[in-house]
Amino acid sequence: MPLSPTAQPLVSFKDVTKRYGNLTVLDKLNLQVAPGEKVAIIGPSGSGKSTLLRVLMTLEGIDEGLIEVDGESLTHMPGRGGLLVPANDRHVRRVRGKIGMVFQSFNLFPHMTALQNVIEAPVHVLGMKPAEARERAADLLELVGLGSKFDHYPSQLSGGQQQRVAIARALAMRPKVMLFDEVTSALDPELCGEVLGVIRKLGAAHSLTMLMVTHQMGFAREFADRVCFFYKGQIHEQGTPSQIFENPREERTCAFLSAVKEAN
């Protein structure tokens, strides 16, 4: 469960705007995520949901606004005299280290085994000793149910298994916030369950803050603390799962939810 609302938000978007040429993808977005909170982000395609995660992960820049993680700005750092100056590489890397991301297309390293995928970053970025990293990686892979697949290459794993390795790999970096960008959208329906199961397990065991862009309404309903409906680059409506799914107030939210229901 999330901490009290007065606690400092772990992730904070203030008036964040991002444009691609003439297209405004994020439109003065404001979002605060409390530590330990699980936020599901739903909405039609092209509404900017993935972009939200991508700018947080510093895969893209923003045009206006401020993003803060754990009290520190992602794009600026304190300079001389307390003024804010554009952040240097070291600052960005330090703040970025608190965020982990799992992608829709898994993005595993194809030339490395599952175990090697998981130990790569801890050894070379966190400076962990290889033996320690290997032990931790083994624990994480067991946690996601892949204890027998340490030496398998991604090409030898199913989509669901690859995604679970990707989750283990992101967790190995000990992030404070985990971002899940439509992680089951590329999976066959019967494989979604195993990935969602792992996410559920993570949510129960750790006080991990999670932001999930998802089309899995059922999962969002039972797992998330808060659901944000995204439309045209803004949070159109947000609330608890029962508020959004059972009593949506906005017209667009209703339209979207009934369209999703139709599809299912």
Place this chain on the structure above:
Amino acid sequence: MNLFDWQYAWHIMPQLLSASLNTLGITLLGFVIAIVLGLFMAIGRRSKRVWLSWPTTLVIEFIRSTPLLIQVYFLYYVLPNYGVSMTAMQVGVIGIGVHYACYIAEVYRGGLDAVPRAQWEAVTALNMGPYIAYRNIILPQALRPILPPLGNYLVAMLKDTPVLSAITVVEIMQQAKNIGSETFRYLEPITMVGLFFLTLSIVLAYLVRRLELRLELR
């Protein structure tokens, strides 16, 4: 009709072999320069920093658009006027190395462009720095498909070494010409040089193929 004089051929073999060592040395050293420099040039060309990518692109395009012969002439005969003088061998190795580095840079660029953008995103998401990202993640994926063209360039460099005879490098072709001009019998030396290049090209091509297979099995 002149018949092939085997005794004569046997007689000139030692001189040709010692010059062939020069040819081999220049090719291998030049190739090492080319693959190392070429990689840096490719990364520089792809850089988002304009102060790096533009000059790199200019240099690559300029060197690729001018003949090797003119470049080594310039290095050997013109540079000494400006205080930079090197031996013919040094000019030969550097000249051929830098020349092919520019071609190989384009091959690397193709290989790097072929690495899916998703891999770069994974690397960022895991907070990996550029050096480790290139060394452990990007380059291993970029290099595998470009081994055949790199192998081609190795063979091409070997066959381009006779160009260096123009700046008095005593590689095997120059040696053959020297021998021929002493005895006025060119048939044997030139034939042997031709056989040398043929044999070496086949051997190198075979070794490159073996290397490709070995890496494919991973």
